[in-house]
Amino acid sequence: MATALLRERKPEDSSRDHLREYVRHRLETDGRWRQFSGSGAWICPFCLGAVPAGHGDPEALAVSVEAHLGTRCGPFRAGYGAQEPRRRIEAAPRLGDLPFLLVADPAWQIFDDAGGWYCPAGLERIEGVRIEDGRPDEATLSLLERHLQDCPHFRTGSIQQAEAVRAARDRGQRTLELLDRIRSQLHTRIWRYRTGAGEWVCPWCLERVPSVALAAKPDWCVATEGMAAHLLGGCSRFGREGVRIEEERILEAIGEEEAGGLDCLAPPPEVTRGRLDLPVPQDDDDPLFGALSWMDEL
Incomplete structure (x- = not known):
């Protein structure tokens, strides 16, 4: 029209x-x-x-x-x-209510220990949300408006209750714990092996992981997120009782590699936490997190 x-x-x-x-x-x-x-x-x-x-x-x-x-x-x-579509328009009024929701609705007030805010629509972790003196600043409102306009769950009016958002926060914190463990152990050689094609080799399942590309000087912040994503979502051995990480097992695999072999990259001077974009386990008792105790011994 x-x-x-x-x-x-x-x-x-x-x-x-x-x-x-x-x-x-x-x-x-x-x-x-x-x-x-x-x-x-x-x-x-x-x-x-x-x-x-x-x-x-x-x-x-x-x-x-x-x-x-x-x-x-x-x-x-x-x-x-x-x-x-009408469903998206009907969800949109909440954008105008953001200042109120962020200070009055418990589902919109869930943060983790690192300051990450959890969206009550898509249960995603968002960094940069600030609420001071009971009010969100303009940067926070702008950030969340951009996020919510692109959030398919918000567009369809799907908003979770506070209990569900807290559960997602708790699972996310355990995921962050895994990510931090990996980053704290990058001085250990087992995390830095790659194939001749630049594919990371998982120290648990000893498989090539094409989604984690390691250049000569990789972005370790991004690479470790990919490592954690593989361990949580694609590794067949991570978290299984009795499976230990031993460099000898990786070294044995070198002889089995085709031309190019494996090489171990130099350790990074420092890796800081970046944006979290990882699959979050859906069960608080997920056995994957039992592997964290093994990692403590490295």
């Missing part, structure tokens, strides 16, 4: 009159145009932006919507007629 509206405009027409007529018609007949945040802001069905509007005053609402579509809404002004 927006595209047709723009195409129908002629030089002698009043575009403002056209827009006013279009807005009033949609506000009266289209349910997607009657979505509001808890603060009363109107939710644009094109850009999902929260527009301050007189919710109780139809005329004031229409004027605010006209101003938004005519001067600020990029998708509408570009002539894109596609409105967002």
Whole structure:
């Protein structure tokens, strides 16, 4: 409809009159145009932006919507007629309520010991969220708005209860513990073997891991995340009782390698924690974490 509206405009027409007529018609007949945040802001069905509007005053609402579509809404002004699906529009009001949710809803207040915040929609760990003196700063609001606009769970209105978010936080902390253990042990040679093609060799299953590429001078922060992801999601031996990491087993595998063999990279001077993007075990009693006790002995 927006595209047709723009195409129908002629030089002698009043575009403002056209827009006013279009807005009033949609506000009266289209349910997607009657979505509001808890603060009363109107939710644009094109850009999902929260527009301050007189919710109780139809005329004031229409004027605010006209101003938004005519001067600020990029998708509408570009002539894109596609409105967002109703489910996504209905989820969008929460964006306008972010400041309130972050200080009043327990599900939106779950942090881990390292300061990572857990999204109650997708249960992802987000760094950089700051709430001070009971209020989120502007950088936090901007960060979370960008995240939530791209979050498929949020777009469909799927928000978890606080208990589920805390459980995800607890599992995530154990995952972080594994990641930190690996990084603290990079001085040990067993973590730094690679094939001639630059593929990391897992010291537990002794398999090549193509998803963990080790260059001559690798980004160890990224590489260790890949190592942890393999151990938690793809290693057939990690966490099995009685399986120990011994360099001799890796050295024995060198003779079995094809041309190029294996080589051991130099240890990094320091590896700091970066962004966490790892599969999180779904069971608090996951046997994989029993392997952490073995790692302590290295």
